Amino acid sequence: MIEISNLSFRYREGEDLALRNVSLTIPSGQFVGVTGAAGSGKSTLTYAINGIVPHCYPGDFYGAVRIDGHDTAETSLTDLSRLVGSVCQDIDSQMVSSVVEDEMLFGLENFGFPKDEIEGRVTRALADMGISDLRDRAISSLSGGQKQKVAVAAILAMEPAVLVLDEPTAELDPASSKGVFDLLARYARIHGTTVVVVEQKIALLSAYADRILIVKDGGVYLDGAPADVLAHADELRESGINCPRATSLANRLRARGLYAGPVCRNVDDAVAAVEEVIA
Amino acid sequence: MIRFDHVSAAYAVQTPVVRDASFTIDNGEFVAFVGTNGAGKSTTMRLCNGLLKPTAGRVLVDGVPTTELRTSDLARRVGFLFQNPDRQICCKTVREELEFGFRAQDALTDEARARVDATIERFGFDANAEPYLLNRGTRQLLALASIIVMEPDTIILDEPTTGLDFHECEKVMGAIADLHTRGKTIVMVCHDMEVVADYAERVIVMTAGEVVASGPTFEVLRQRAVLERAGLIAPQVVDVSLRLVERHPELAGTPIATANTLDEMVAAIEAYAAGAKEAAR
Numbered sequence: 001m002i003e004i005s006n007l008s009f010r011y012r013e014g015e016d017l018a019l020r021n022v023s024l025t026i027p028s029g030q031f032v033g034v035t036g037a038a039g040s041g042k043s044t045l046t047y048a049i050n051g052i053v054p055h056c057y058p059g060d061f062y063g064a065v066r067i068d069g070h071d072t073a074e075t076s077l078t079d080l081s082r083l084v085g086s087v088c089q090d091i092d093s094q095m096v097s098s099v100v101e102d103e104m105l106f107g108l109e110n111f112g113f114p115k116d117e118i119e120g121r122v123t124r125a126l127a128d129m130g131i132s133d134l135r136d137r138a139i140s141s142l143s144g145g146q147k148q149k150v151a152v153a154a155i156l157a158m159e160p161a162v163l164v165l166d167e168p169t170a171e172l173d174p175a176s177s178k179g180v181f182d183l184l185a186r187y188a189r190i191h192g193t194t195v196v197v198v199e200q201k202i203a204l205l206s207a208y209a210d211r212i213l214i215v216k217d218g219g220v221y222l223d224g225a226p227a228d229v230l231a232h233a234d235e236l237r238e239s240g241i242n243c244p245r246a247t248s249l250a251n252r253l254r255a256r257g258l259y260a261g262p263v264c265r266n267v268d269d270a271v272a273a274v275e276e277v278i279a
Numbered sequence: 280m281i282r283f284d285h286v287s288a289a290y291a292v293q294t295p296v297v298r299d300a301s302f303t304i305d306n307g308e309f310v311a312f313v314g315t316n317g318a319g320k321s322t323t324m325r326l327c328n329g330l331l332k333p334t335a336g337r338v339l340v341d342g343v344p345t346t347e348l349r350t351s352d353l354a355r356r357v358g359f360l361f362q363n364p365d366r367q368i369c370c371k372t373v374r375e376e377l378e379f380g381f382r383a384q385d386a387l388t389d390e391a392r393a394r395v396d397a398t399i400e401r402f403g404f405d406a407n408a409e410p411y412l413l414n415r416g417t418r419q420l421l422a423l424a425s426i427i428v429m430e431p432d433t434i435i436l437d438e439p440t441t442g443l444d445f446h447e448c449e450k451v452m453g454a455i456a457d458l459h460t461r462g463k464t465i466v467m468v469c470h471d472m473e474v475v476a477d478y479a480e481r482v483i484v485m486t487a488g489e490v491v492a493s494g495p496t497f498e499v500l501r502q503r504a505v506l507e508r509a510g511l512i513a514p515q516v517v518d519v520s521l522r523l524v525e526r527h528p529e530l531a532g533t534p535i536a537t538a539n540t541l542d543e544m545v546a547a548i549e550a551y552a553a554g555a556k557e558a559a560r
Contacts, residue, residue, distance in 0.1 A: 037444045038416045089442070141290060144362055144438075145316025170442045171362070173315045173470050175510035200444055201471075203515065242445040245473060245515035245541055252545045258552055267518045274523060278535075278551050 002026040002049060002162060002194060006063035008218075009044060009053055018044040020218040021063070026211075028068075028161070029192040031185055033205030033226075036215035037240025042198045043089065045215060046164045048072070049196060051080040067162060082111060085160035087168050089198075091147045100126075100134050100142075100150050107158050125157035128183055130176070144171040152180060156187070162194045163187065169201065177201065181208040203244035206230055206265040214239055227263040246270035253277055280306050281327055281357075281433065281466070286336035287488075288322055295334065296322045298488040306432070309465040311479035311496070313472070315510035319488040320468040321362065324435050327466060328357040340433075355384070358426035362437040364418040365411075367425070373413075374399065374406040376421060380429045398428045402454070416447030423454060433464040440474055452478055476500060476514040476539065484509045497539045516544050 004024040010017045019041050026032055036042050047053040051072045054061040065072040067083050088094045097103040104122045113121065126132045129149045139147065148171050155163065163184070169177035185208050187193040199205050205212055206226040214222035214229060216239045222229050230236070230247045237243075243251070246264050250273045253259035258277045264270045281304045289295040297319040304310050312320045325331040326338050329345040338345045340356060361367050370376040377395045381387040399406050402424050410421055419439070426434060439455065440448045456478055459465045469475050475482060475496065482499040484492040492505045499505065500517050513521060517539055524536045534547035 038414050038447055143317045143321060149316070167442060171316070171438065171470070173313075173318075173510045174472060174512040176316055177470075178512065200442070237445075240444045240446045246519065248541055249516065249519065249544060252541065253548060256545070256549060258549065267515055267522065270515070270519050271522045271526070274519065274535075274548055275526075277548055278530075278555065 001028050001066075001068060002196070003066040004048070004063070005065075007048060007065060008060075008062040009048065010060040011044075011057055012059045014059070017218050018059075019048065022048075022218075022220055023063075024213075024220065024223075026194055026196065028194050029188050031188040031195045031208065031210045032197070032213060033209035033211070034196060034198045034213045034215060035200060035202060035205060035241055036221070040215045040240075041218040042215045043166055044218075046086070046166050046196065046198055049162070050084045050086040050164050051075065051077050052086075055080075081160075082158075083160060084162040084164055085155040085158055087151050087155050087163075087165040089166040089170070091144070091151050091171075094151050095139055095147065098139055100131075100137050100139060103139060103150055104135075104154050104157055107154060111158065113158075121157040121159070125153040128156060129153040130179060145173060145176060148172055149176065149180075156183070159191065160193070163196070165195075165197045167198055167200065169199065169204065177204060184208070202236075202241055203246070203266070206244055206247065214241065226265045230265060231263045249273075280304065280339075280341055281464075282339040282342075283323075283326070284337045284339065286326060286333045286338055288319075288326055288331055288333050290322075296488050297326065297333075299336070300485075300488075300490050301336075302483060302490055302493060304433075304464060304466060306464055307459075307462050309459045309478065309480045310467070311475045311482050312466070312468045312485060313470070313475060313482055313509065313511055314485035318485040318509070320485055321437055323485065324359070324437050324466070324468060327433075327435055328359050329353040330359070351384075354431075355429070356432050358429060358431035358434045360423055360426055360434065360436045360439055362441065364415075364422035367422045368410045368418060371409060372406065373404045373408050373410060373421060376410055377425050377428050380425060394428050394430075398424050416443045416450070419443060419447070420451055420454070423451060427454065427458060431463075433466065434458060436465070436467040436469075438468050438470065440469065440471055448474070472500065472512060472514045476517070484511070486510075500539075514539075516541055520544065 004022055007019055007022045008017050009019040034042050048065050054073055055077045096106055108118050131149050152168055169180055181204050184195045188195045212226050212229040213220050230243055233243050233251055246267045249270050250259055250264035259273050261273055264273050283300050283302050286300045287295045288297040314320055329350045332346050370379055377398055378387055381391040402420055439451055479496050482496050484505055486509045492499050500513055506513055520538050524530050530536055538544035538547040
């Protein structure tokens with residue numbers, strides 16, 4: 001469980017607060033999607049959960065963040081990284097090895113996982129990400145999207161209680177992006193992993209997340225189930241977020257008095273909505 | 280014009296990442312390359328501007344093989360926006376960044392300075408700002424602007440909207456659409472099918488290094504089998520249209536079966552619903 005209470009943070013070199021009085025509780029096993037315009041504070045929120053803030057970025061830190069009861073400000077980054085697995089936005093800065101297999105082993109060996117468990121974890125995580133064939137490849141020979149998959153696999157192999165991912169699908173093709181979200185949803189459902197994922201692709205969030213947070217000016221602007229958040233189309237647009245086309249389609253039909261059903265969060269919903277209109 | 284004539288390419292000793300690719304991109308076209316990660320799209324882009332030379336076949340730019348052109352000469356005709364703007368940005372101020380191409384060619388004339396000024400104004404940049412302190416979206420716009428200012432005939436964009444929010448994406452794509460209106464050739468790699476649907480006129484699909492489909496945007500994006508094979512997902516409105524026709528064969532032949540955009544789909548449904556009401560009377 002992640003408990004954030006009255007959290008505010010200002011980077012040392014910054015004038016404005018990057019986060020403003022954020023209070024949130026994310027229960028174990030919840031799949032939370034975070035989105036918002038550039039510079040809204042999304043990444044800082046992920047840093048506050050994995051402890052990068054305040055441990056690596058000095059600044060003014062107010063309030064508290066607790067991961068399964070551990071106060072992040074009072075827990076060392078090493079201990080935190082056992083609880084919270086992170087995939088950063090800049091994949092190249094995350095990679096430490098020159099070959100995919102070594103990258104997979106790095107975290108597992110450093111955390112002292114039993115030797116007989118390691119092989120199974122590596123094989124499973126690579127297979128889950130659909131990249132078993134990349135195991136012996138040099139990281140420098142991989143495409144941007146392939147590297148992103150390796151970074152996610154390396155974190156999944158450690159099966160942390162909390163997963164924090166900052167735009168993990170930015171460079172992925174549509175099928176792979178969907179694959180990553182399928183996988184994250186499965187980890188949340190089956191292993192009870194708490195998943196917090198920052199993502200610009202609102203269509204993916206609305207189709208998969210249990211809950212969506214819209215971050216604006218360092219605060220949580222909207223917080224709710226996807227359909228409830230998507231009902232605020234105008235506010236979303238103002239916040240730099242475009243509703244999925246499937247949602248917009250149903251909204252336009254509603255505005256013309258043709259449709260009166262619930263908000264559509266994906267193509268399945270939109271197909272059902274149109275069927276209702278033309279029946 | 281860019282022509283690929285049975286082109287293959289490989290890095291070091293690995294198996295080819297582009298295999299026997301042949302296609303032609305005419306002047307003034309707006310073409311999107313789509314496909315899975317590692318399909319060879321970025322490599323194809325590098326072949327277009329001579330950063331990479333083919334191991335077999337020929338890449339012709341305006342009829343001349345890239346192997347016979349110096350990269351610096353090619354750069355004048357074919358501008359290139361990298362996937363990551365930080366691989367491109369190298370100067371201390373926005374103005375210097377925009378002047379960089381001219382300086383490199385020893386051509387920072389009064390006319391060039393005027394073009395830099397006009398570009399700064401058009402994009403609303405702060406001329407003295409330090410590029411690395413700008414946010415990602417603005418850095419991307421700056422990288423794009425530093426190419427636009429040189430006015431190459433062709434501009435190649437490797438995932439121009441990655442990591443941008445909706446407003447930034449509209450700004451970047453708006454600038455690109457504007458170039459296309461002014462007759463420039465646009466070649467872009469893009470994973471966002473909504474962006475492809477909104478802007479590209481033609482789509483070329485790559486799978487495992489090969490060109491597997493090419494055609495007008497919506498003709499290609501309506502082919503389920505091609506999309507599946509290439510790891511793509513149809514734009515949502517097209518997907519809704521395809522699924523409705525699959526589930527209700529009687530909709531084939533109606534505008535719903537051919538609606539590609541939100542406007543078209545809303546109009547098609549409205550017309551269909553009105554017609555159904557009329558028939559019921």
